[in-house]
Each structure stands twice: as C-alpha cells, then as structure tokens.
Amino acid sequence: MSEKRIMLGNDAIARGAYEAGVKVSSSYPGTPSTEISEFLAKYEEVYTEWAPNEKVALEVAAGASISGVRSMACMKHVGLNVASDPLYTLAYTGINAGLVIVVADDPGIASSQNEQDTRMIARSAHLPLVEPSDSNEAKEYFKYAFDLSEKYDTPVIFRTTTKLSHSQSIVELGERVVPEDKTYERSMTKYVMMPASAIGRHKVVEAREIQMEKDASTFPINKVEYNDKKIGFITSGVPYQYVKEAFPNASVLKLGVINPLPKAMIEDFVKEVETVYIIEELEPVIEEQVRSWGLNVKGKECFTKQGEYSANMLKKVINGTDDCVFEKAVSPARPPILCPGCPHRSVFSVLNKLKIHASGDIGCYTLGAVAPLNVIDTTICMGSSISLLHGMEKAKGKEYIKNWVATIGDSTFLHTGVNSLINMVYNKSSATVMILDNRTTGMTGHQEHAATGKTLKGEDTYAIDLAELCRSIGVPNVIEINAFDVQGLEKTVKESVNSDTLTVIIAKAPCALLKGQKFPYVCKVDSEKCKKCGMCMKIGCPAMTRNEDGTVKIDETMCNGCGLCTNYCKFGAISKEER
Ligand SMILES: Cc1ncc(C[n+]2csc(CCOP(=O)(O)OP(=O)(O)O)c2C)c(N)n1
Incomplete structure (x- = not known):
C-alpha cells in the first residue's frame, strides 16, 4: 500500500518535483514560496540552490533544461517580474527537458508589496499555467506540468497561492521516476533569439497556444462535476474548496489548466447550467475570456478583485445568507515592529x-x-x-x-x-x-x-x-x-x-533571531533614576513599556540584551546586567 502523509502545499510541490525526476532547482526566497526550495533541498538526488535573484534562478533552470534535464525555479509573484525578461523569451525558445516555474501569488497581501495575479502574466507571455487546489493535487499536477512542458515544448507556470502553500492536506506518495536525459541538439533557430529566429519562433508560440486550447478540453486536470444544473461554478485553485463547501450540490467546472482555457468544455458547461458564476480571486482572468466568447456568466460584478475569498463570503453574496457558525476570531492587535535586539x-x-x-x-x-x-x-x-x-x-x-x-x-x-x-x-x-x-x-x-x-x-x-x-x-x-x-x-x-x-x-550585526545571537545581558531600569522623559521609548523596542507612574519598565523575557536603550537614557537609569 502506498504511503500517505499530511503535507503543506509547499512540501507537496517539492515532493512532486522529486517524483517528477527534477534534477536542478534554482530559486530566490519569497513568501509564500520559500519552503518549496527548503523542502526540496532535503532530497539528496536533486541539486537545489538559492540564486541571488529570480532572473538568475530562471536562467539557471533554463540552462539545465536546455542541457537535457528536468528543472525548475521557484519565486513569489513579484519575483516573476524580476524574471520576466527571460520568461517572455523562453516562451519562444521552448525547452528541451521539462521546465516548470513555480510562482506563489499572495491574495490578501499577507506578506508582499502588491497583489498581482500571475495568471495575467501567463496570458501575456503565452505560457500554460497549471493550478492545484490542495496538497495532493499540488504534487500530482506538478508532475503533470512536466508532461505538458515536454509535450508542447514550453515552460509551464505552476501557480500556488498563500492559502495553498501554507495549508496541509493528505498526500499519497509515489516513487521518483527520472526520465532519461534528453539529448541536446544545437539549433540556432530555436535557442538563439535574434530577429530572424524570433520571427519564426513567434509563429511556433501562436500555433502551440491554438493547439493547446483545442486540446485543453481533454486535459485530465480540467474536470466537470455535474450536479444541480440550476447553479454552477467555473473555478480553480483554492476557491474550488470554497465552492464545494458553500454549494456542495452545485455543478462545478474545475480548471487545472488556466491558460489556455478549454473553450469547448466551458461552452458546453454554460449551455447545460442555468446560472454560472466564475469564482476566481484577484483578476477576472477566466471571466473576461469567457465573456469574450459571448457567454453569459456572473463574475466580478458580484465579487471583489481584492483579497482572499471564503465559503461564507460566497454564500453571503449568492444566497444573501451569513450562516457562519463560528464566532469571528479576533486576533490580538500586533503592530508591525522590529524584534527586540534587531x-x-x-x-x-x-x-x-x-x-x-x-x-x-x-x-x-x-x-x-x-x-x-x-x-x-x-x-x-x-x-x-x-x-x-x-x-x-x-x-x-x-x-x-x-x-x-x-x-x-x-x-x-x-x-x-x-x-x-x-x-x-x-x-x-x-x-x-x-x-x-x-x-x-x-x-x-x-x-x-x-x-x-x-x-x-x-x-x-x-x-x-x-x-x-x-x-x-x-x-x-x-x-x-x-x-x-x-x-x-x-x-x-x-x-x-x-x-x-x-x-x-x-x-x-547579525539578526537577533539567528541561532546563538542572544547577548549575555539583560537591560534593567532603575525607576528611582528614571525621569519619565520617554527618550528611550523613541527607539520602539517592544520589550519596553511604562509603569502606571510613567516610569519605564523592561520585560526581561523579551529583552535581547542588545543595550541600545542604554544609549538613549542620559540619566543613566538603564543598565546592562549579565543574565
Ligand atoms: C522580487 C522579490 N523577491 C522576493 C521578495 C521577498 N523578500 C522580501 S524582502 C527579502 C529579502 C530580505 O533580506 P535582507 O535584504 O537581507 O533584509 P532583512 O530582512 O534580513 O533585514 C525577500 C527575499 C520580494 N519582496 N520581492
């Protein structure tokens, strides 16, 4: 019997890479993609590295692919902006062995500087994009992404989001299967992108996309689940989970490949189902295409382009009901602040x-x-x-x-x-x-x-x-x-x-949270000497607060002993003592 494990989405992607026979991975950290490379580094068989930035990472992966081995690069969504120069042209050259680029989007901006949608970049670069909706799919679809890459001679973008990367579900493990290295053949018209060859390759890109769009209705990871045909949803990724939770009896067209879309499959679904909603976080990427085919669907006129969705939010918008049974969790306010000792x-x-x-x-x-x-x-x-x-x-x-x-x-x-x-x-x-x-x-x-x-x-x-x-x-x-x-x-x-x-x-000076970085001191306030002037509070150390009488106190359990505060008390009220 095969082994099953509970895995984070990122762990599962790394496992998928391992099972797919990936030999080279180059990445630059970025939440929520970082742990993919850290998990992958544990597999001895796979060469993994941190590159100085995402452009370098993608180029390293591309070099490995051209030389004939399955390769990958991981980054967060804004990292793809840095890597977009090679990205757009790799769409022209295509690959030799499979090349998959993992891009982690961050709807809700948990840890990013914007909320951009990688599916838009896939469309503009004319690259296929695959998106799973749980950890097991993350692993399985990742392997499938390599098959698509090699079948259609193209890099494939594999999209994850914060929710998928950082939540866990059951994964069925498989064996590592390493395909034979592909033979490298010199081809100036394929790999040297100067105008004469790029003009030719642009034709190849267009033909490939047309072919993929035709084939997409047969891709096994695009699936229709017919149920109640009064209401139906076209969706993908984590929002699929919200749809299933909120409307378990509805019909669903679940997309695994978001670019190109399976036009025939979508046309059939919209014909069959009375009211079709398109549920996608961030941009109306699916919706705009579906509408451009003259199909009648509901989308962003009902749902926001911002943040993460939830099952309850779908129910509220569609049924007008709010049957959330949980008390709204109120997390304690935690203002963003540098760590003690930073x-x-x-x-x-x-x-x-x-x-x-x-x-x-x-x-x-x-x-x-x-x-x-x-x-x-x-x-x-x-x-x-x-x-x-x-x-x-x-x-x-x-x-x-x-x-x-x-x-x-x-x-x-x-x-x-x-x-x-x-x-x-x-x-x-x-x-x-x-x-x-x-x-x-x-x-x-x-x-x-x-x-x-x-x-x-x-x-x-x-x-x-x-x-x-x-x-x-x-x-x-x-x-x-x-x-x-x-x-x-x-x-x-x-x-x-x-x-x-x-x-x-x-x-x-090393980060205060690096192993062994605690200073051997703790800072203490002599309240007799404290003049309540508040100068020391201006450094914003979270270990420092005020007593009721206005004198300053230092929480010894938080104090890292850096002693910075001692520089800002001209009355000598703060001292460093050995722990
Ligand atoms: C293009 C891009 N790639 C990755 C990230 C994720 N990220 C944010 S800051 C950062 C590096 C922080 O390290 P450093 O500059 O050493 O500063 P520190 O946090 O250690 O103070 C990374 C990888 C990003 N925001 N944008």
Whole structure:
C-alpha cells in the first residue's frame, strides 16, 4: 500500500518535483514560496540552490533544461517580474527537458508589496499555467506540468497561492521516476533569439497556444462535476474548496489548466447550467475570456478583485445568507515592529535622531518606516532604494539629499541593489547608501545568500565580502561599522551625507533571531533614576513599556540584551546586567 502523509502545499510541490525526476532547482526566497526550495533541498538526488535573484534562478533552470534535464525555479509573484525578461523569451525558445516555474501569488497581501495575479502574466507571455487546489493535487499536477512542458515544448507556470502553500492536506506518495536525459541538439533557430529566429519562433508560440486550447478540453486536470444544473461554478485553485463547501450540490467546472482555457468544455458547461458564476480571486482572468466568447456568466460584478475569498463570503453574496457558525476570531492587535535586539533598530534610531529620510527597500528593515522610528519615506520593490535616491539627487542636486540616505539589506543588495550602486558610481553620485548587513535573508525566515558562506544545502562556500564588492565596482568610500555603535554611526552618517563623495556604510550585526545571537545581558531600569522623559521609548523596542507612574519598565523575557536603550537614557537609569 502506498504511503500517505499530511503535507503543506509547499512540501507537496517539492515532493512532486522529486517524483517528477527534477534534477536542478534554482530559486530566490519569497513568501509564500520559500519552503518549496527548503523542502526540496532535503532530497539528496536533486541539486537545489538559492540564486541571488529570480532572473538568475530562471536562467539557471533554463540552462539545465536546455542541457537535457528536468528543472525548475521557484519565486513569489513579484519575483516573476524580476524574471520576466527571460520568461517572455523562453516562451519562444521552448525547452528541451521539462521546465516548470513555480510562482506563489499572495491574495490578501499577507506578506508582499502588491497583489498581482500571475495568471495575467501567463496570458501575456503565452505560457500554460497549471493550478492545484490542495496538497495532493499540488504534487500530482506538478508532475503533470512536466508532461505538458515536454509535450508542447514550453515552460509551464505552476501557480500556488498563500492559502495553498501554507495549508496541509493528505498526500499519497509515489516513487521518483527520472526520465532519461534528453539529448541536446544545437539549433540556432530555436535557442538563439535574434530577429530572424524570433520571427519564426513567434509563429511556433501562436500555433502551440491554438493547439493547446483545442486540446485543453481533454486535459485530465480540467474536470466537470455535474450536479444541480440550476447553479454552477467555473473555478480553480483554492476557491474550488470554497465552492464545494458553500454549494456542495452545485455543478462545478474545475480548471487545472488556466491558460489556455478549454473553450469547448466551458461552452458546453454554460449551455447545460442555468446560472454560472466564475469564482476566481484577484483578476477576472477566466471571466473576461469567457465573456469574450459571448457567454453569459456572473463574475466580478458580484465579487471583489481584492483579497482572499471564503465559503461564507460566497454564500453571503449568492444566497444573501451569513450562516457562519463560528464566532469571528479576533486576533490580538500586533503592530508591525522590529524584534527586540534587531540591529536595524539601532541604525534607524540614529537616522531618526539626525532627522534623516531614508529611501527604503524590502526586508525586515522596511519597518523603519513606522512609528516611532519614522525614517523610511519610500519602498517600491527590491533594489529600488539606491536608484530612487540617485534619481532624487539628479533631479534636485546634492543639497536636497543632504538629509537622505538609502537603506538596503544584505540579501536585497545582492539581489538587485548592486546594479543600482554601479549606476551611482558610473553617473557620479555623491549619495550615502547604508547596507544593513544582518548576515541573513531575515524577512523570509533566514535563508542563506551569496555573502553568508553557506549554500541552501548547508555546505560551506565562498562568502562574498560586501565591502570588497563595493570597492571593486569603484565606490570611493566604503565604511564598515558595528550596527550597535550608535556614536560611531552618528558621526559617520553626518560626515558622509555632507560630503561630496559617494559613500557606502555597511552597518554590521547579525539578526537577533539567528541561532546563538542572544547577548549575555539583560537591560534593567532603575525607576528611582528614571525621569519619565520617554527618550528611550523613541527607539520602539517592544520589550519596553511604562509603569502606571510613567516610569519605564523592561520585560526581561523579551529583552535581547542588545543595550541600545542604554544609549538613549542620559540619566543613566538603564543598565546592562549579565543574565
Ligand atoms: C522580487 C522579490 N523577491 C522576493 C521578495 C521577498 N523578500 C522580501 S524582502 C527579502 C529579502 C530580505 O533580506 P535582507 O535584504 O537581507 O533584509 P532583512 O530582512 O534580513 O533585514 C525577500 C527575499 C520580494 N519582496 N520581492
């Protein structure tokens, strides 16, 4: 009898990759996709790596595919924007061995900077997109995605969402089957995308899509479940679960392949069923196509384009009833805040004191935007902090940016920040860039990167020296400093924002949550000495609150012992004591 296990969606995708015989996987972390690579790294048979960004990851996977082995890349939805340059052209070249790109969307914005819908990108890149609705399907459909990839000579996008990636259901395990490596054959017209060959390949892309659309009604993962024909739903992914829960007796057309759509199958379904709703989170991707065929369906005039759906929400909209039997869960308010002992807090406390604005970036340090630190003014996408500041300088001159710096994390700097820094060097910037080097990719849960000295598989490797990297591209002034040295930081930042020399300040201290990072101290307040001035509260440490009489207290169980607060009490009321 085959083994069954309860698995997270991400675990199941990794298992699907293993069973599909994937040999190479390259990815960049991003919630909710990160754990796929971490689970996959546990299978010795599969080569897995963290790439510095998603474009590199996809290109690595494409190289492996062209050489003849099944390969994949994983990323979050915004990662696909970074990888979209190779993506659009890989649609033209096609593949050799199967190539699947896992993209995790985040309806509801649990942990992202926007809510974009990858299905739209699949359509514009003319790539097939497969979407499962539970963990077992995640594993099975993942294998099927490789079959589609090889049958139609195309990369396939495999879409997951936060709910699917991070919830569990039963998975039936299978064996790993490794197809024979495909032979590589040189073909300039297929793999060298210059105009003459690209013109030819564009025809291939169109023909492939037409063929796939015809075949789609026979794909086994597009299924019709006829029941009560008064009401029916066309849906896919996790929303399928909501439909089944809310309307168990309705007819359902469940799509496993969202691009291209099975036109004939959908036409038949709409003919058979009296009222058809299209249930899809985010954009009306299915709906717009179905309407363009002249079919009468209901969709976004009833349902929002924002956030996650639920069974109860469907019932409310369609039946006008709210029979949710559960009390609404009220989670305690938890304002976004840097952890106790976080070195980023130290940097932002100094910038706040100096009334400096920061062109920010994406990572834990984005929290430098919120009260009481209030330092970061802008955050757009990974790597943008440096280029935005450069734009400001070129628009308004050095005087304007004398109270501005760019703040960027170590992983984000290697992801896309370094390109922007090259631009600063080349185009004669005199700005100040601060790399907040906490030795890890903190935001997504401590992944290794090219400057940590460890690979995804946990092996030792060369650690890029960020200071040397900056010097090597021509940054004239590179300063490394302990992130907790507030006096030193203050002096360095003041000098550099006022100088005409491009400066990179690397503020170094490991993430407080990395193993073994607890300081051997605990901070204590002498309430006799506390003058209730509140200066120490301005650093926004969650371990610090006030007593009823207004004096400050420190929760010893939360205090990490970094001692940052001691710098902000001029009355000497806070001291560090050994634990
Ligand atoms: C294009 C893109 N890829 C991935 C992510 C997910 N993500 C957000 S921040 C981040 C890196 C954070 O690491 P680092 O820059 O070192 O800062 P830290 O969180 O450690 O402070 C990642 C991977 C994203 N938001 N956008």
